[in-house]
Amino acid sequence: MQGEFKMNRIKSRHAAELSLLGDTVKMAQERVPLLKATAETRREVRSMTDALSTLGAFTKTNGFDPTRTFQHVANFDTAIWTLILDMFARYDAEGNQIDDGLLYKTDPKDNTLKLNKDFFFALVSFFESQGIACDMRGKIILN
Secondary structure (H helix, E strand, C coil): HHHHHHHHHHHHHCCHHHHHHHHHHHHHHHHHHHHHHHHHHHHHHHHHHHHHHHHHHCCCCCCCCCCCCCCCCCCCCHHHHHHHHHHHHEECCCCCECCCCCEEEEEECEEEEEHHHHHHHHHHHCCCCCCCEEEEECCCCCC
16 A cells, blocks of 8 residues: 555656656657567467466466565566666666666665666656556466
């Protein structure tokens, strides 16, 4: 519940940037039909491999591990992730990615650059609300 509030707060604070990103992704998918076809094919393949790995009780391939409490929540299409990086990521003079305060933040514990999970979940939620297919995981369905 608290995570939902964080995501909504982030989406409302950055409504203009997210709207621009959504329009850009939609235009890219409409104008380059190969992007959409590739994304659909990746989802199908991922769905098949996830179903196969689920059949093994202790399989640890493709991110599925029943002993873990956290699983991968999204696997963005490369073209869309590039647009996200172009819009939000910041780089130093040498071309290395730096703390932008939104997409990536410096972890104070070990002083390393890490993905800002709150903003990442807000991005995933935003794309879902806009009907933009960017999550390449597919769904695990077993009959």
